[in-house]
Amino acid sequence: MQAGGVPNQATSPGQLTSHLEAPKKAQPQFIMRTFSTATRAALGALVLSAHPLLRAESQDDIQALRAQIQQLDQQLRILERKQEIRDEEAAAAAKAAPRIAITDKSFAFASGDGADSVRIGGLIQLDSRLFFNDGGGVLNNTFVLRRARPIVDGTFEKIYSFQFVSELGGTGSPSILDANFGVKLNDALQFKFGKFKTPIGLEWLQSDSWTFFDERSIATDLVPNRDLGLQVSGKFDGGVVTYAAGVFNGVPDSTNTSNADFDNDKDVFGRIYLQPFKNDPTAVLQGLAFGVGAGLGRQKGALAVTSGYKTDGQQTFYKYRSTVVADGQVWRVSPQAEYRRGPFGAIGEYVVSTVNVRPAAGKPKAQLENKAWELSAGYVLTGEDSSYAGVVPDHSFSWQNGTWGAWEVAVRYADLKIDPKAFPTFADPTINADEARSIGLGLNWYLSKTVRTTFDFYDTRFSNLVPLSSTQILRQDEKAFITRFQLSF
């Protein structure tokens, strides 16, 4: 803990102290000074008024009176000084005292100097999914607790950070989503260890809370999700150049690690992202960013095969045969770009995912290359800035005050193509699509920084190599209307 008059340095991880205010101190010193000034004035007036009465008294009495006044003056000064010391000590104690803040950003606890902090947050997403023209109930209209996550993160000694997130929602069992800690030596050099998002896809790396649409595009199906490993990252020149590189266990596309590696090999990922005009507020291209993420590795076994690619409505439209095993090199590359200017924002990325697979152990293998791309754009109708980190309304929704938060419209197009070599050896053409193309239209209502409601319509068209059987959901296009109620803090 710091004390002794050395000013605190600004903190980065956790940035909690900016809204943590020391308690206001009382103003007894002003009251004391006013009182003592008035008392001195009264004493002086008393002496002056008494003077005519004392003309006949001896000089000794006058001296005694002066001594008394000096004594009273000293006592007043002592009282003032003691109060001043008490105020200084109170201010120093307040500065060193732990701080607790409950805000719309989180529940935060921090040491007086801000070096240590813990933040408790959460994410709740309740979806309503309506499917149209799905042949009468093949797809269930349903409410879904899409995500329910308690989030704990924080810092120690300013340079050590940690994050722990569990997933209690979704359709799987409760699990640990993120569990990692980091060491930040400086802006350009930070290390992270544990389970966290692999540094490749632009849309994937965005927070689950603040994407344009409530579901990421089908292009993000081709990138791995969270994995176990270690990463070095940093930024230069205030974020003009951002990089990340890491070594991970390796997971298939669209998969979270199960906390154990299924083979002996590792995957390497790297991403570099440039915002060349970031520090020039006058540049029209200040909000332009672009980069590339890539991954290279070797994977082996049945667990190294993706469980499938899903539509915006979370229906699986492509899956390998159950006997398929991975055996060989895996590589992915994703050039990506983003542009934000005022209320307008757009992101786009192209993803290639290459795997080496065998139809069954011992069978000849093939290299399959699946490709996807997406382009999304949004516009904040109420004028607030579009942001990768979410729109912050100028005025939160308030029925009493007649303010309506922020409103944003969004549009997206995405396309995912399966390598034709996958069929029929590695995937059954009668139950899988070989391509999906999706259009999304969205309306987002940001009631506050922490509450968002989204209204999204998706129309996903499938192409199939052969006609599908009547029971397959992919027999017709997916038309889904998904509403999400979200609390994120």
Next chain:
Amino acid sequence: MARAAPTLHTQRTLSLIMKIFAYRLFIASILASLVSLAVPAHAQKTIELLNVSYDPTRELYQDYNAAFARYWKAKTGDDVVIKQSHGGSGKQARSVIDGLPADVVTLALAADVDALASVGKLLPADWQKRLPESSAPYTSTIVLLVRKGNPKGIRDWDDLVRPGVSVITPNPKTSGGARWNYLAAWGYALKKYSGDEAKARDFIGALYRNVPVLDSGARGSTTTFIKHGIGDVLISWENEAFLALKEPGGDQFAIVVPSLSILAEPTVAWVDKVVARKGTAAAAKAYLEYLYSDEGQDIAGKNFYRPRSAVAAGKYAAQFPQVKLITIDEVFGGWTKAQKTHFADGGIFDQIYLPH
């Protein structure tokens, strides 16, 4: 006999080993390149040191830091920026133990630096041997500062226990200077009462009954006496008293040299754990060693600290009054014993002082 050609299995194994090696070398080279980009290059750098000091040394280290920065730049080509923290010596020591990242401490007494070693485990127990003169590059003593004309007729320690005399001195629980003040008065009382501890205790009790305000540090007490006009006499560091006379309005005060005072030895040390973590060991050591140089000693003398070097001591001899000095070792058995007897929780000071 010709060696058999490697089998296909062996060839594949060797190939796999080579691929793994190349793969890991590739990863290592990428990471090394990124690290070298992020880690600042070695040529000309700026080193930052934090000097945690006791209360009245602001002017001393303002002058000294500028001189050291020039010296270090000339010697190494690097820039050094020294940040200062000032406060009561005991309070400062506690702050460092609690985590204030001091590269060096320049505190009022060895006991406070000892606490960094024994409680904080921040430096070795034998730290005092690492620099000359038991790590005390300059000394001082305790004098009495009175108002112009000395209206209360303060001549010696006896006058501080008279009824009606208001004495200003800081809190010995937080201030190193206050502990020197206390021990100087106690030493006088012991001499006056031929070693009678009980009478010395009564003497000190009477003195502290005349103290209306206890500041946390020596500079605070100076502020109380000079700026706020409280008290008849300030028990003060010698250097602090001389500085007060130099300031505007200093002609309103006068120094009274008591018949006996104490040799005060402020000590300095680099904080091993902090400099090891920050990589500032060389600069921190050099910073303290330069205090013993001709320039460092001259700066000390100019700021009214009694230099150790014969040259500087001779140059500034005329500005320091002659005063009989006792030492902490000869009268109190050293700082460890004095701290435990007088200033630890429940010690003599706690027993005799009642806030009023």
